[in-house]
Amino acid sequence: xxxxxxxxxxxxxxxxxxxxxxxxxxxxxxxxxxxxxxxxxxxxxxxxxxxxxxxxxxxxxxxxxxxxxxxxxxxxxxxxxxxxxxxxxxxxxxxxxxxxxxxxxxxxxxxxxxxxxxxxxxxxxxxxxxxxxxxx
Amino acid sequence: xxxxxxxxxxxxxxxxxxxxxxxxxxxxxxxxxxxxxxxxxxxxxxxxxxxxxxxxxxxxxxxxxxxxxxxxxxxxxxxxxxxxxxxxxxxxxxxxxxxxxxxxxxxxxxxxxxxxxxxxxxxxxxxxxxxxxxxxxxxxxxxxxxxxxxxxxxxx
Numbered sequence: 001x002x003x004x005x006x007x008x009x010x011x012x013x014x015x016x017x018x019x020x021x022x023x024x025x026x027x028x029x030x031x032x033x034x035x036x037x038x039x040x041x042x043x044x045x046x047x048x049x050x051x052x053x054x055x056x057x058x059x060x061x062x063x064x065x066x067x068x069x070x071x072x073x074x075x076x077x078x079x080x081x082x083x084x085x086x087x088x089x090x091x092x093x094x095x096x097x098x099x100x101x102x103x104x105x106x107x108x109x110x111x112x113x114x115x116x117x118x119x120x121x122x123x124x125x126x127x128x129x130x131x132x133x134x135x136x
Numbered sequence: 137x138x139x140x141x142x143x144x145x146x147x148x149x150x151x152x153x154x155x156x157x158x159x160x161x162x163x164x165x166x167x168x169x170x171x172x173x174x175x176x177x178x179x180x181x182x183x184x185x186x187x188x189x190x191x192x193x194x195x196x197x198x199x200x201x202x203x204x205x206x207x208x209x210x211x212x213x214x215x216x217x218x219x220x221x222x223x224x225x226x227x228x229x230x231x232x233x234x235x236x237x238x239x240x241x242x243x244x245x246x247x248x249x250x251x252x253x254x255x256x257x258x259x260x261x262x263x264x265x266x267x268x269x270x271x272x273x274x275x276x277x278x279x280x281x282x283x284x285x286x287x288x289x290x291x292x
Binding site (some may be wrong): 007043044045046047048049050051052054055056058060063064065072074077082088089095096100102103106107109113114 | 142192201202205206207208209210254257258260261263264265268271272273275276277279281282283285286287288289291292
């Protein structure tokens with residue numbers, strides 16, 4: 001699957017990476033989202049189960065006290081869009097995001113794709129770092 | 137001389153009565169602390185096991201709650217079962233809340249501190265999973281714009 005992310009994800013991710021307590025976020029994203037089969041990515045909580053649409057998923061990374069990642073799997077085009085990430089504990093930790101925000105981050109996606117306000121994600125040569133490239 | 141001079145022999149004997157524990161006291165000295173420590177160790181171990189077991193149970197509950205969200209377009213019968221699961225989870229969380237209140241003072245004193253913290257994390261995750269189930273089956277379906285977003289995405 002080809003990986004992309006929204007501005008919301010990009011901003012949240014980089015805030016976390018600057019904080020020593022959350023540095024592992026990069027290795028966790030690499031481990032859980034790169035080079036995965038669609039069935040491996042269909043795990044967690046399915047947020048849009050009242051339609052036959054492509055899945056919008058919330059995934060727990062590293063269990064309790066870890067991170068929560070929201071993403072949309074666009075099977076049709078073999079694309080995955082990371083929409084938001086937050087930690088559960090620590091100084092930037094939140095217990096959950098509310099329904100309005102869960103809805104807002106997906107509602108913004110069609111427009112963001114149309115306006116190319118998204119980033120493409122790939123691994124660097126070492127395979128240990130994520131490269132974000134803004135879409136032109 | 138106002139009063140009689142103290143007799144060292146009498147005082148010495150009296151002092152020894154206090155300074156040297158008798159047989160019964162000696163026995164208690166050995167048994168009581170040893171017994172207490174043994175009982176405390178056993179009880180703390182039981183509590184530690186209970187916390188670990190509760191955490192494992194909660195992780196299984198969360199896993200099932202997550203799987204339930206993959207039931208697409210649930211019919212009335214499925215929704216009744218989901219409602220039952222939501223109610224059971226709410227009752228379970230309330231039961232564990234009482235347990236937490238009981239164990240909290242012990243953990244504050246340093247007993248089962250690590251296990252308690254880990255259990256609290258799992259308890260919090262279960263609350264989160266319950267909140268997500270409610271979002272998926274009750275709140276988000278009411279938001280027409282939410283589902284309209286997927287239509288727009290399919291049309292791109």
